[in-house]
Amino acid sequence: MANFFPRWSNWLPLKLTICSVIIVCGLTAGTWYYVTPKYTKVGYEPIQPVPFPHDIHVSQLGMDCRYCHSFVEVAAHSNVPNTQTCMACHQQVQKDNPKLEPVRASWKTGEPVQWVWIHRLPDYVFYNHAAHVNRGISCASCHGQINHMPVVSDAKPMSMAWCLECHRHPENFLRPEDQITNLDWKPADVSPAEFVAKYGQPKDAREDWSKKKRLTQQEIGQTLKERWNIQPTENCQTCHR
Ligand code: HEC
Ligand code: HEC
Ligand code: HEC
Ligand code: HEC
Ligand code: HEC
Numbered sequence: 001m002a003n004f005f006p007r008w009s010n011w012l013p014l015k016l017t018i019c020s021v022i023i024v025c026g027l028t029a030g031t032w033y034y035v036t037p038k039y040t041k042v043g044y045e046p047i048q049p050v051p052f053p054h055d056i057h058v059s060q061l062g063m064d065c066r067y068c069h070s071f072v073e074v075a076a077h078s079n080v081p082n083t084q085t086c087m088a089c090h091q092q093v094q095k096d097n098p099k100l101e102p103v104r105a106s107w108k109t110g111e112p113v114q115w116v117w118i119h120r121l122p123d124y125v126f127y128n129h130a131a132h133v134n135r136g137i138s139c140a141s142c143h144g145q146i147n148h149m150p151v152v153s154d155a156k157p158m159s160m161a162w163c164l165e166c167h168r169h170p171e172n173f174l175r176p177e178d179q180i181t182n183l184d185w186k187p188a189d190v191s192p193a194e195f196v197a198k199y200g201q202p203k204d205a206r207e208d209w210s211k212k213k214r215l216t217q218q219e220i221g222q223t224l225k226e227r228w229n230i231q232p233t234e235n236c237q238t239c240h241r
Contacts, residue, residue: 171221
């Protein structure tokens with residue numbers, strides 16, 4: 001009777017072992033590559049022609065993000081301010097500060113200041129600022145506490161998994177529409193009575209939330225999600241068109 005197993009099958013266990021070692025190594029290396037900050041660019045902080053301090057202008061001087069990033073509510077792309085915007089103040093203020101020399105040079109020559117882009121998605125991803133900031137998502141959810149940064153750096157990984165984490169659970173991030181550019185806002189700042197009077201509460205809530213001492217992020221988010229009918233999608237076409 002012929003041998004049931006062909007001769008090569010003696011090598012099968014060895015081949016399987018080698019294969020799995022290679023696969024495990026590949027996966028480890030791949031994961032390593034993807035999760036290390038260098039790939040996700042968290043903390044990326046290029047040297048700018050002018051070390052523009054967001055903390056001074058926003059937290060100390062009280063300027064709103066939209067004073068400089070004026071397209072953020074109306075366009076897919078936000079914008080970085082032009083030289084006129086800076087010179088409106090800096091023709092008088094800090095006239096001789098050497099840090100502002102590139103801005104003054106740009107004012108004279110008409111050549112824009114060469115700001116370095118920090119947040120950049122690959123070309124095959126579609127992203128839209130207006131669709132987020134007009135739907136209850138704050139700059140802080142994606143860019144971190146820019147208002148306390150002496151120099152802007154990348155605060156979040158901006159990977160696909162990161163986008164989807166919020167698209168699945170926007171209630172963890174939604175806030176009242178007048179607090180979008182208030183990067184220090186927290187749920188405890190909300191007065192439950194005023195909030196419920198303005199936005200109501202979810203249909204399945206059992207108690208009267210306006211009597212609560214304070215509302216949690218989930219309670220605020222759930223209310224706004226229902227009220228505004230927020231439904232971010234996970235369809236590939238939403239972001240890859
Ligand atoms: C006085 C003008 C001014 C104000 C006000 C301002 N910014 Fe900026 N912002 C700039 C300039 C100039 C740059 C480019 C230089 C840099 O990246 O540091 C910039 C860069 C940025 C970037 C990085 C852009 C990139 O390249 O990816 C983000 C994000 C940002 N600002 C968010 C905000 C937020 C959020 C606020 C409000 C809390 C704000 N800014 C307020 C002037 C301003
Ligand atoms: C509304 C007025 C206003 C505008 C607009 C403005 N700044 Fe300023 N900026 C100030 C004031 C006031 C100070 C000084 C703050 C202080 O002395 O603490 C300052 C300080 C600075 C400094 C010096 C920080 C330091 O540590 O020495 C830099 C650099 C600067 N601004 C860059 C810019 C740039 C670039 C723009 C345009 C994108 C801009 N500013 C727009 C008011 C303004
Ligand atoms: C849902 C996440 C999200 C929110 C909310 C958000 N941003 Fe952004 N921002 C991004 C992403 C992603 C990029 C990179 C865009 C690209 O590469 O096309 C970016 C880029 C920028 C840039 C660089 C210019 C550009 O458009 O490429 C500026 C300036 C900026 N954001 C400012 C703001 C300000 C100010 C707010 C709040 C009013 C804000 N962002 C809210 C995700 C966000
Ligand atoms: C913190 C929460 C949050 C993050 C992070 C986030 N999104 Fe969104 N996204 C939303 C919400 C909320 C909406 C609006 C849904 C609605 O209008 O019903 C939205 C809508 C969109 C839309 C639809 C816009 C349109 O034209 O209708 C696109 C595209 C999109 N997001 C892309 C992205 C990409 C790409 C990223 C990652 C770089 C991202 N989002 C990260 C919350 C988020
Ligand atoms: C909310 C926005 C969003 C949705 C929805 C989305 N993607 Fe992505 N996708 C991204 C972003 C952002 C990147 C870029 C990630 C990076 O630069 O690390 C990306 C990258 C990718 C890549 C490149 C692989 C990589 O890691 O470099 C592939 C493939 C991809 N997406 C496929 C899909 C498929 C298939 C779907 C539907 C099941 C989908 N995406 C849905 C935002 C999205």
